[in-house]
Amino acid sequence: MKKLFAFIWNWVVPIAIGILAYVAITTFWINIVTINGDSMDPNLLDQQKVLVQKTQNVKRGDVVVFDAREEDPRIKTGNKDYVKRVIAVAGDTVSYKNGDLYVNDKKVDESYISSDERNAGTASSFGSSWNLDSLAKTGLWSAEDQKETVVPKDSYFVLGDHRSVSNDSRYFGYIHKKHVIGKIHVPFWYSSTVKNNISKDSDHYFA
Structure with missing residues (x-):
């Protein structure tokens, strides 16, 4: 009996605790994911491993992963999660003109991407000047999103860093x-x- 107890205490209990800790960490706090695609290049590359912190405290400039099956009606077969940067949060306006991105009429510091992506990449498919209203009128967004001229409650407007190839809020609207x-x-x-x-600090988000 003593040997059985020692075996349980020395082997079974630590293994059980380890399994429970792993489940708790991956379910409620942090996990590891693999980047799929080039939409965040050159900051995050295809097949790189990154950490995902499960949090509801999302700010402008944060890079997030979300379930694209619930957001992108034209999602490609086999895809599931998208990784994008949060440009605007609930109540914000977004506009682009002359190579600069604006949130609430304040120019965004986009030093995290190249001048080509700030200009041609951001303008691709939508022209040298656009805003939430003009994007909504392209007919690409859901009927619900087309009614909004500011980012709605509990939602975000997201863009990929490699904007010339990124499929993001310009094409499918807000993410919830x-x-x-x-x-x-x-x-x-x-x-x-x-x-x-x-890790873009929101305190330095604007130029």
Whole structure:
């Protein structure tokens, strides 16, 4: 009996605790995901591993992963989660003109992407000047999103960093808070440039 108790205490209990801890961490706090595609290039590359923190505290500039099956009506077969950057939150306006992106009429600091993506990439398919109202009128958005000229409650407007190829809110409208899986964090061994570009401090969001 003593041997059985020792076996349970020394082996079974630690294993059970480890399994429970893993389930708790991956379910309620943090997980590892693999980037699929080039929409966040050059900051996040295809097939790179990143950490996802499950949180409801999402701010402008954060990079998030969300269930695209609930947001993109033209999602490609086999795709599930999209990784994009939050440009605007509930109540915000968004506009683009002359190579600059504006939120609430304040120019956004887009130093995390190249000048080509700030200009031609952001303008691609929608011209050198657009706003939420003009995007809604393209007919690409859902009927519900087309009624909104500001980001609606519990929603976000998102863009990929590689905007010339990114399928994002310009094409499918706002994403809802309930479909956000979590916020992206990069591992410590990534370059300081990438870490700074992904962990965009909202206090320095505007230029």
